[in-house]
Structures are given as C-alpha cells and as structure tokens.
Amino acid sequence: MKQGKHIQNARRKMRRVVDEIYNALLLAGGTEIDLSLRREADGLRLRVDGNFVPQRRGEMDKMAELLQPAVRNPAMVEEFWALTGGDRFTGDSELALVGQIADTASVTVGEDRISIELYIGF
Numbered sequence: 001m002k003q004g005k006h007i008q009n010a011r012r013k014m015r016r017v018v019d020e021i022y023n024a025l026l027l028a029g030g031t032e033i034d035l036s037l038r039r040e041a042d043g044l045r046l047r048v049d050g051n052f053v054p055q056r057r058g059e060m061d062k063m064a065e066l067l068q069p070a071v072r073n074p075a076m077v078e079e080f081w082a083l084t085g086g087d088r089f090t091g092d093s094e095l096a097l098v099g100q101i102a103d104t105a106s107v108t109v110g111e112d113r114i115s116i117e118l119y120i121g122f
Contacts, residue, residue, distance in 0.1 A: 057111065
C-alpha cells in the first residue's frame, strides 16, 4: 500500500486541478459543468464535461494542448507548485502546470463542448 503522504499529495494536486479547470470553463462562458472524481487503487481520476461559448473555441483548443503536454517534467512540477498562489485567476501558466501535474490526460473539444479526463497517481 502506498504511503499516506503520497495520497495526501495527490489529493492536494487534484484540488488545484479541479479549481483551475472549473475556473477556465467558467471564464469561457460555461453554464453547465459536470465533474466526476473517482478514487482508484493507485490514484484519482477526474472526468469533466462542460460547455463554453463557441467564440471561445480557440481558448479551449489551447487548454487541450496545455493539459496534454508532449513531455512531462516532474522536477518542473515541484518547482512551480511551490511558486503558484491559490487565489490567482486561471491563465496559461496555471493550466500548463495542471498538464504537468496529471499523469495522463485526454481532452476532446467540440464546437461548444469539452470533455476532459485526467489521472493523478499516488
């Protein structure tokens, strides 16, 4: 069984992930955002389905890129984690950090809907 500290860190990171994604969708005009969080044997899985105003499609495409980075750098995550504040507005740097925090991510962007699945391991 994994140590309690690893589980606590994953929960802390997931709280940040939920906050950033929720804020990004609200800023993009979202009026319907469904979040589902499931604790699995080795981590936490988040599923998000929401809408946004079609004029913000470009921002959602950018968010999809940031949440699914080609390379994940664990050292960068720890460095930026210590520097970020909890009461900032969502921006590219915060979403890029979320993309680095997640162990896996899948994002599908439609004309006015987005589906996100993220996993953070213990």
